[in-house]
Amino acid sequence: AQSVTQLGSHVSVSEGALVLLRCNYSSSVPPYLFWYVQYPNQGLQLLLKYTSAATLVKGINGFEAEFKKSETSFHLTKPSAHMSDAAEYFCAVSHTGGGNKLTFGTGTQLKVEL
Amino acid sequence: GAGVSQSPSNKVTEKGKDVELRCDPISGHTALYWYRQSLGQGLEFLIYFQGNSAPDKSGLPSDRFSAERTGGSVSTLTIQRTQQEDSAVYLCASSFGTQNTEAFFGQGTRLTVV
Numbered sequence: 001a002q003s004v005t006q007l008g009s010h011v012s013v014s015e016g017a018l019v020l021l022r023c024n025y026s027s028s029v030p031p032y033l034f035w036y037v038q039y040p041n042q043g044l045q046l047l048l049k050y051t052s053a054a055t056l057v058k059g060i061n062g063f064e065a066e067f068k069k070s071e072t073s074f075h076l077t078k079p080s081a082h083m084s085d086a087a088e089y090f091c092a093v094s095h096t097g098g099g100n101k102l103t104f105g106t107g108t109q110l111k112v113e114l
Numbered sequence: 115g116a117g118v119s120q121s122p123s124n125k126v127t128e129k130g131k132d133v134e135l136r137c138d139p140i141s142g143h144t145a146l147y148w149y150r151q152s153l154g155q156g157l158e159f160l161i162y163f164q165g166n167s168a169p170d171k172s173g174l175p176s177d178r179f180s181a182e183r184t185g186g187s188v189s190t191l192t193i194q195r196t197q198q199e200d201s202a203v204y205l206c207a208s209s210f211g212t213q214n215t216e217a218f219f220g221q222g223t224r225l226t227v228v
Contacts (some may be wrong), residue, residue, distance in 0.1 A: 046216050100147070
C-alpha cells in the first residue's frame with residue numbers, strides 16, 4: 001500500500017524566509033506525487049505534481065519540489081515566504097492502477113509571520 | 115460551471131437522520147471522487163467513479179454510506195442514520211481521464227451531526 005508522511009503539523013516562518021515542508025512516501029512501485037494547498041474554507045488546489053519526467057518540479061506561486069528516490073522524499077520548498085502563503089499544505093500519492101484516487105498526508109499548517 | 119460545485123455548503127442534521135450531499139463536477143470530466151476531511155483522520159478517500167465502470171467503493175467506512183453518479187455527471191453521496199462521528203467536511207473532486215491527471219476540488223460540504 002502507498003502512503004505519505006508529512007513531518008510537522010505546524011510550520012512557522014518569517015516573511016521572506018525559506019519555506020520547507022517535508023513529505024516522505026512509501027510505495028512499492030514508482031509513485032505519482034502531488035502537493036495541494038488549502039486556504040481557509042476552500043477546496044484543495046494543486047500546487048505541483050511529480051510524474052517521473054523530471055525530479056525537480058516547479059509549481060504555481062513560486063513553489064517547487066524535488067523527488068529523491070534514495071530518500072523517498074518529495075519536500076516542498078519556496079525561497080521566500082509571503083504572507084499569502086499561509087495555508088494548509090497536503091502531500092499526496094496516487095494509487096497506481098487505481099485511477100487517480102489519492103492518499104493524503106495529514107497536512108502541514110504553514111504560518112507566515114512579519 | 116467553471117469549477118466543481120458542491121451543495122449544500124453547510125448541513126446540520128440530527129443523529130439518526132439521512133443526508134444527501136451533491137456534487138456537480140466540471141463539465142466533461144469523466145472521473146469523480148469523494149473524500150472526507152475530519153479532525154484526527156485527515157483526508158480520506160471514500161469512493162471513485164470513472165466513466166461507466168463500476169465505482170471503486172473501497173474507502174466507504176460503512177454500509178451507511180453510498181453514492182451514485184447519474185448520467186456520468188452529477189453525484190450524490192448519501193449517509194443513512196447519521197452518527198456524530200460522520201461530522202466532517204466532504205470534498206468532491208473531478209478529473210479528466212485517470213492516472214496522474216489533476217483533480218479539481220470543490221469547496222466541500224461541512225456536515226455537523228448533533
